[in-house]
């Protein structure tokens with residue numbers, strides 16, 4: 190399975206290094222790694238994992254993978270995905286070794302692998318306000334742009350100025366936020382196959398101590414309301430027009446519902462959690478049970494927010 194892809198990618202990497210196209214130090218490659226170690230649900234089988242360390246490395250490696258028609262899936266911090274139990278028949282392109290943070294006046298330029306918590310702390314240290322809501326979202330910059338992550342009244346879109354990405358044709362392009370089609374948990378990257386390389390955030394001058402207090406307040410609200418002691422991918426379902434999804438799930442009596450090791454959290458009905466050594470199949474089946482039950486009771490199709498690695 191992933192072994193043959195691993196062998197193919199290994200030989201491709203050797204060719205690129207020997208041909209002088211890329212240095213060995215510009216990426217890391219792991220022939221087989223359990224996806225359960227790369228996702229916050231802590232489920233998923235084996236996959237080959239390639240981690241470029243620079244913009245140039247992303248470009249070279251991506252073009253080479255595309256040329257050889259090797260399937261790939263771009264993964265940030267794995268906090269909004271479910272990985273198949275049987276693993277992934279392609280290469281996971283991880284952004285986590287591409288971490289750069291730069292300050293330019295009231296702007297921050299962050300590469301895709303930077304964690305949102307590190308980014309929010311960087312803004313706070315530089316007395317810049319506007320991204321306090323990122324603190325505690327366990328994702329990366331790339332994942333936050335892709336999903337238009339948001340919380341407590343803030344959303345990525347409102348502080349984003351522009352995004353630099355690798356287009357489907359392998360070119361490096363920059364687009365302003367107004368052209369990124371960012372909506373509720375969606376962006377243009379869902380359909381344009383672009384790989385987000387870096388993002389420019391525009392903030393305002395604020396008071397570092399006040400910013401810190403806001404961040405801590407938001408974090409304590411998370412701790413109070415969310416089942417953070419179990420692996421999950423956060424809110425499993427999208428918001429519905431005019432209804433609170435978690436409330437509908439609660440009212441349908443689904444809190445605590447279980448399939449295998451997956452459970453609808455008793456603390457927050459909007460979270461499916463890995464309660465006890467769940468498989469991804471358990472999670473998929475429980476999500477379907479919730480969707481079916483809500484449709485039967487309310488006539489509403491609730492949509493899953495979490496994406497599947499495929």
Ligand SMILES: Cc1cc2nc3c(=O)[nH]c(=O)nc-3n(C[C@H](O)[C@H](O)[C@H](O)COP(=O)(O)OP(=O)(O)OC[C@H]3O[C@@H](n4cnc5c(N)ncnc54)[C@H](O)[C@@H]3O)c2cc1C
Pocket residue numbers: 229262263264265266267268269270284301325326327328329330331332333334335336337338339340378383384385386415417421422423424496
């Ligand atoms: C406990 C918990 C709490 C959470 N709270 C919130 C919350 O308050 N608000 C919220 O919005 N979300 C929340 N989430 C969900 C998640 O953290 C966010 O959606 C986050 O932005 C995902 O980032 P990631 O790096 O983990 O993305 P991943 O899960 O790695 O990927 C998500 C999607 O983005 C794509 N992607 C990732 N990086 C790139 C890139 N560089 N280029 C192109 N595509 C890319 C992937 O292919 C995938 O389709 C929570 C999750 C957990 C576990």
